[in-house]
Amino acid sequence: MTLNPWRLRLLCQLEALGTVRAVAAAAHQSASSVSQQLAVLESETGARLLERTGRRVQLTSTGHLLASRARDILDRMADAEAELRALGQDPSGVVRVAAFQSAIHSLVVPATVALRLAHPGVEVHIDELEPHESTSALLRGDVDIAVTTTDFLDAPRHPDVHLVPLRTDAIVVVVPPGHRVARQERVDLAALADEDWAFDLPGTxxxxLATRLCRQAGFEPRVVGRFNNYLIALQHVESAGSVTLLPELAVDPRYAVVARDLVPPTYRRITAAIRSSSAARASVTVVLDALSGAPA
Known part of the structure; x- marks a missing residue:
């Protein structure tokens, strides 16, 4: 029996994405072509990998088992290719990193700059993804490292994912400089129940997190602006007089705002997630080292 790596990747993507149509879009193939290749994979293995439920196709228990093994196989092939290229050389190759917004400018970009000097053969590609999106991208094989946080997320951790702690980041309330709570060292959110709030986009x-903290403080926030960019949120606080909750790493000193810790204090733990089988890749290791040493 000979297994085709490309067909194995399609099986892994089907497990991660859920539909043949989504796999076809990700692979830039037609849905019929993907279905044909998966049928060939079933023939190659002599096992029933797929079953139809209504109009959808899903993996059987055997299909899930093969997909799990396939991820290890594909990662080991990538490791072998990288090791062959790196014999007698510094680590090299492309490492794809997914990260949420504030981690990009505070962690990932500084790490990338440091790597250009220390390991010029390593090329870092960066995608901005929310924490709940980046782990899925990691499992699909779309990225090699996901800078994320497991705090406040309901999704279970996957056994194929290894977490590397990077740092702890406080969640702070951000107000205009002349605000009545600006002189306090720590702020109880209940004191801001009547304020106009700037929030991130729904579902992020x-x-x-901000909705949960406000409700725990006993009020429903009056949201007057929603922005998917922290710098715009800071500008709104500065110019429109709103208040917001942000990670401390996201508070840019160029804006005339005041950031204060919460009562009780709230933190998020920033981690780098990798597939366990990628841990031995030299290029991934040097990127992790750079992320761990990135200035706060």
Whole structure:
């Protein structure tokens, strides 16, 4: 029996994305072509990998088992290719990193700059993804490292994912300089129940967290602006007089705002997630080292 790596990747993508149509879009193939290749894979293995439920196709238990093994196989092939290229050389190759907004400018970009000097053969590609999106991208094989946070997320951790702690980041309330709570060292959110709030977009990590913290403080926030860019949120606080909750790493000193810790204090733990089988790749290791040493 000979297994085709490309067909194995399609099987892994079907497990991660859920539909043949989504796999076809990700692979830039037609849905019929993907279905044919998966049928060939079934023939190659002599096992029933797929079953139809209504109009959808899903993996059987055997299909899930093969997909799990296939991820290891594909990662090991990538490792072998990288090791062959790197014999007698510094680490090289492309490492794809997914990260949420504030981590990009505070962690990933500084790490990339440092790597250009220390390991010029390593090329870092960056995608901005929310924490709940980046882990899925990691499992699909779309990225090699996901800079994320597992705090406040309901999704279970995957056994194929290894977490590397990077740092702890406080969640702070941000107000205009002349605000009545600006002189306090720590702020109880209940004191801001009547304020106009700037929030992230619905369904994002910070929107979910800010909503939860306000409700725990006993009020429903009056949201007057929603922005998917922290710099715009800071500008809104500065110019429109709103208040917001942000990770401390996201507070840019160029804006005339005041950031204060919460009562009780709230933190998020920033981690780098990798597939366990990628841990031995030299290029991934040097990127992780750079992320760990990035200036705060």
């Amino acid at each position: 990590y910070m929107d979910d």
